Amino acid sequence: MRSKRLFKFTLSKIVRYLVLVFISSTLLLDKLFGKPWKVRKPIFIVGHLRSGTTFLHRFMCDNCVNLKGMRLLDMLCPSITAQKILAPLIPLVNKISLDHVYNPKIHRTQLSLPETDDIAIHFRYGEGILSWVYFNSWQKYSSTEDLQNSVFQSANQEKFIHYLHLIHRNRIHEFSQRMISKSFFAIFNIETILKTFPEAKIVVLLRDPLQAVPSLMSLEKNVQIKLYDFDSQDENDKARFFQNLYSMSIFYYQYLAKIISDHQYRSNLTLVKYDDLKDNFKDTILRIMDHCDLESELGVLQAIETQMHQQASYTTEHKYQLADFGLNTEQLQKDFDFIYPWLESDAHINSSY
Secondary structure: OHHHHHHHHHHHHHHHHHHHHHHHHHHHHHHHHOOOOOOOOOEEEEEOOOOOHHHHHHHHHHHOOOEEOOEHHHHHOOOHHHHHHHHHHHHHHOOOEOOOOOOOOOOOOEOOOEOOOHHHHHHHHOOOHHHHHHOHHHOOOOOHHHHHHHHHHHHOOHHHHHHHHHHHHHHHOOOOOEEEEEEOHHHHHHHHHHHHOOOOEEEEEEOOHHHHHHHHHHHHHHHHHHHHOHHHOOHHHHHHHHHHHHHHHHHHHHHHHHHHHOHHHOOOEEEEEHHHHHHOHHHHHHHHHHHOOOOOOHHHHHHHHHHHHHHHOOOOOOOOOHHHHOOOHHHHHHHOHHHHHHHHOOOOOOOOO
8 A cells, every 4th residue: 555655645746746847847838938026015814724824815815805825726826927828728727626635625726716836846846744744644754853844944945935026926917906915824934924025915824733633633644644544654754644643733834833922023923823723714814904005895884794794604514523533632632732731812913912
């Protein structure tokens, strides 16, 4: 079974390489014949996987007319040249279903929907948090420090932010709009973001690890079942996979806590708790918009009211238990005890605390 998984890993890398060749060649044509375009006051949504980043990102892309995010198709074809080449095929491409990869009850996606920029980083460099979760989480690590170094090296690279600058610039080149990026890896690149974009506004989402960590494991197990026959893998390999995801999550939350505790980022960052976004949507989204210098136009205000009423009766179809992944409440709360003061506090980064 390991050889079968290795074959599929290799096949996925070949596909990524072919996409990379297309991306690189068309971006080169953009550089030769395109005009420079300056990105102003970008917005970055960051957080641990399964923290509500997708929901917030898509809501803002759909309803804030001054914002432009990256669709999955834009990440596969980020150059202006590629978009022109593929323009006649767009109606056909948009019909392609990705339900064979992601269970829509857990995460709904298609080529025409805004997605996490980690996908763009994966196809360009084969790195980033999402890439680490899919591939490196199967590996054996000599120590916790070794695993943390692997995560950090996969996520903390200055070139990632410069690449996002390039491809988002292509996305907004014909419009007077601001870029909005959503990613997991960017928490490790805050310094580079602010060096590249001093006016950037960063929204950090924080969810209770009791919810986010098993939700991540459930999602990734589902993906691995569909892509790599997870249920047929060796039991020790599966146990290591979940343990590595758990260790990665601890490290991610530790780094996130370090960032939100650093006063030098106060004017650029705002902290948003998942429960506030879910249970107090209107006030929370208006606070986010105020932080990001977005106007409260009639259309977005109506969308906020509609969403607020929808959330009152919303129940998730994504079901999982801590025990499914060898977890229990006591151990998880102990391992993540450093983050709970932030979850229990009413303070926000860009206000007194």
